Amino acid sequence: MTNTIADIETADVILVTGSNTTENHPVLSAFIKRATLKDKTLIVVDPRKIKLTEHAQKWLRPQLGTDIAWINGLMHVIIKEDLHDKEFINNRTEGFDQVLEIIKKYTPTYVEDITGIPANDIIETARLFAKADKASICYCMGITQHTCGTDNVKSLANLSMLCGHLGKAGGGVNPLRGQNNVQGACDMGGLPNVFTAYQKVDDPSAIKKYETVWGVTGLSNKPGLPVTEMIHKAEQGNFKSLYIIGENPLVSDPDLNHAEKAFKNLEFLVVQDIFLTETAQIADVVLPSFCFAEKDGTFSNTERRVQRVRKAVEAPGFAREDWEITCEIATRMGTPMHYGSPSEIFEEIRKVTPSYAGINWNRIENGGIHWPCPTVDHPGTPILHTAQFTRGKGLFHAIEHQPPAELPDAEYPFMLTTGRILYHYHTGSMTMKSEGLNSLSPECFVEISPNDAAKLDINNGEMVDVFSRRGKIKAKLAISSKAVDGTIFIPFHFAKAAANRLTNAKLDPVAKIPEFKVCAITIQKAA
Amino acid sequence: MSKENIITIDNKQFTFEPGETILEVAQKNNIFIPTLCHLKGATPTGACRVCVVEVKGARDIVPSCSTPASPGMLVRSESPAVIKARKNIIQLMLASGHHNCAIRDFEPDDWTSFHLKVLKDDNYNELCPVWGDCRLQDLAYRYQVTTKALPLSAPNYPMETVNPFIIRDFSRCILCGRCVQACREIQVNNAIDFGYRGAKAKIVAGTDVLLKDSDCVFCGECVQVCPVGALVPKETFQNKRRFEKTEKVRTTCSYCGVGCQIDLTVQNNKIVQINGAEAEPNHGSLCVKGRYGYDFVASKDRLTTPLIRKDGNLEEATWDEALNLVATKFADIKAKHGADTMGVLTSARVTNEDNYIAQKFTRAVLQTNNIDHCARL
């Protein structure tokens, strides 16, 4: 996030899109809902009538995969009505002219045709957003999990820059990070193209720094493969081994039927986890590790706050800490890696990670610090880009609407979108061990609008078969007022009826994120 | 600060910001004023009146939580009139309902029959489940309140236990309204409210339905703020060793990216409760997963030993066997097919330190950049 969680409550207008916040980031959603109690304006743009819409002044309902169109539409109106922040655009940004050109055709009626959002709503929303002193944008995977995910994100940045809402309290473009330490995994270089703090793996000076601190030579300067491409190569037999730490791709990956085949094709699969997950079950070696309550360390939350994790209980049996296991393997492969404790690892992280250099465990004993924090006397950076952007000037991107990779047709007439629900988490390996959570949400469901259910002549609670071009699952039909005609929602948590047997593995060309949020399906009463 | 903004409490002078209440000024300066209904971050209701103080020149004692400080005000925080009023309030609360914490001061026979009846209603073989962790009990003790002369009252509504997490015991509810404020003003879930009038008053969910059939999302904010034993986590009733030693550990929730700070209560190497910590970013709030979703830690399904596939089945192995096998196979594949046919998936679930080591291993030992995690998924 460019801004902090608490900061959202101080915005005059909050625009939430592609985030079912009350279920996925419940405590953060309380900040948003509290703002509405203080007469702040909430605008929700989401294909489902999610709970948050009950608190919103406006709910815009776009067709799945048409985000660029409505964002361009808002910009069209803002510029036409001369509501944009010219000073901010002149002083802090570049590339505005191209945007000006491209958004010309995105008139409210043109946008209505693509998105289904009434032209008038586009106009009113544009005015609300642009006239606000401070407007915050919050988004989640409903924006990123598309073939055009990267462009969606850039479009939101365009919109925010256009109105000068970036780099100040109560503003910002705020991606809500799904898992507890996604931010940290990225910061720490758990990505194919960057070391820690996003230093490029093909940057000779970064390589040199790492080789010195690590005392090694010959680091590869060739960017690696993202997970989706590793799986693709494995399927073709060109990828030999995977070492998976604490992930369960056999439920979370798109187009599971193919992923399963890919994993089985590997010569050697090692899974390190706390449970025998679906993925661990097909591994060659399974290594038992500690869970969060058993370790000391740090997580970095969605607002870039580095916070302590503390050991509370002893781990069961012979389980060992994740870092320790990895170090043991390294040592046995002839490259000794030894650390006395996780805090010693953190000290090494500081040496190679400029944005973490000023943070140490003493400083965060009583509360986390937001990176970037370059020196020990630096207070941390709750709000990014206040004086300038990372690259200097903020860059506008001229972006055209592109339809999703797969659209409904006569054979597969419904659109499917996937996501999470309040009572479960990711692939359920943790939450499904709780009797209480299971009793509140025992099984998968297929959420459908009352109209569509009536058309299909299937009752609430009946079992249905759901088909896509890639697979089939069976689950209970749940008629819900959250659903909109033509669009079906299925949570992806449940291995037994894994929504990802249906989803499309088509990737965003830049971020390599699969299009989880749109594919075409058909439904019938279970055989 | 303007000179006029000075208030005197118990003969000491304090400055205040315009708009601050007497209670806020007192709390800032470590002067004890008891509260029951007051909830930080919510509008003061003045419902319980236990925070009353004497203000010179006022006709009556006033609730300090809803009376703004004003220049030159003279306040007495514990005058005889204040103490008398507080005693009355506490006495009425203690006498109504199932407060079997043995602080009520009964005739011995009355106590026995009362206590036996409460045990039966509670289906629980101990004193009140929040004994020792109850604000009403603390205040009754502090003000030495007795209820000997007052009649026993029968509970109006039976206990509600039919959801996995929260027990609603109306017989111990003092109708302070904190739960309602927590639900409506802090979490804004709007699941509960005051219902019925007078002697029938009750905190109701929706149209007086079960919590599980209401808009309740089991965030547990109401439970955390209930000052008495009227909202109790089910886990408290289940814990047979309430009075044995516990330890508190502050850590970070391991579910979503909000990164709520949590306080684990640990007993005999087991988490027995989780509370929201009064700290950034969550200020005490949590959601159902963070507060109640910790069974997995002590699950009997946890992996406890390395496993190696032999003849198609995963079989138990020693660490030496497993680690040597992994190291040898990785080295072989690297030699035979090259490092770029190997990959590591690290995790958005493990710590920064674990992630750092995973990428160091990939880059420095395997010598490839094929490392990723499931953030994009």
Ligand code: SF4
């Ligand atoms: S658990 Fe949360 S949602 Fe349910 S009544 Fe209590 S405060 Fe409201």
Ligand code: SF4
């Ligand atoms: S349940 Fe607890 S918090 Fe709610 S009104 Fe009763 S005593 Fe107060």
Ligand code: SF4
């Ligand atoms: S308590 Fe809930 S909202 Fe807070 S970090 Fe955990 S999962 Fe997220």
